[in-house]
Amino acid sequence: xxxxxxxxxxxxxxxxxxxxxxxxxxxxxxxxxxxxxxxxxxxxxxxxxxxxxxxxxxxxxxxxxxxxxxxxxxxxxxxxxxxxxxxxxxxxxxxxxxxxxxxxx
Numbered sequence: 001x002x003x004x005x006x007x008x009x010x011x012x013x014x015x016x017x018x019x020x021x022x023x024x025x026x027x028x029x030x031x032x033x034x035x036x037x038x039x040x041x042x043x044x045x046x047x048x049x050x051x052x053x054x055x056x057x058x059x060x061x062x063x064x065x066x067x068x069x070x071x072x073x074x075x076x077x078x079x080x081x082x083x084x085x086x087x088x089x090x091x092x093x094x095x096x097x098x099x100x101x102x103x104x105x
Contacts, residue, residue: 023039041078
């Protein structure tokens with residue numbers, strides 16, 4: 001199973017999201033082709049209601065601790081309640097990698 005699919009399944013099971021997008025952004029970084037090391041996660045869930053951003057991120061990192069221990073290097077997390085997501089046009093774009101061989105991209 002692809003790491004992206006594992007991440008998606010865990011987040012769906014635990015967060016019951018209203019909206020979820022898990023994007024593999026590894027191709028934007030200095031990693032071998034077909035890597036699964038860098039992901040952008042945009043998620044809207046009622047489970048975030050009453051939680052500060054850091055608590056939301058801790059919740060997601062806790063759910064994905066196995067993936068983080070097994071090779072996922074970075075998660076760009078954009079976590080919203082359904083009300084916040086309804087007021088959001090788009091999640092922010094991820095910046096281009098500035099390290100390694102993609103220094104000037």
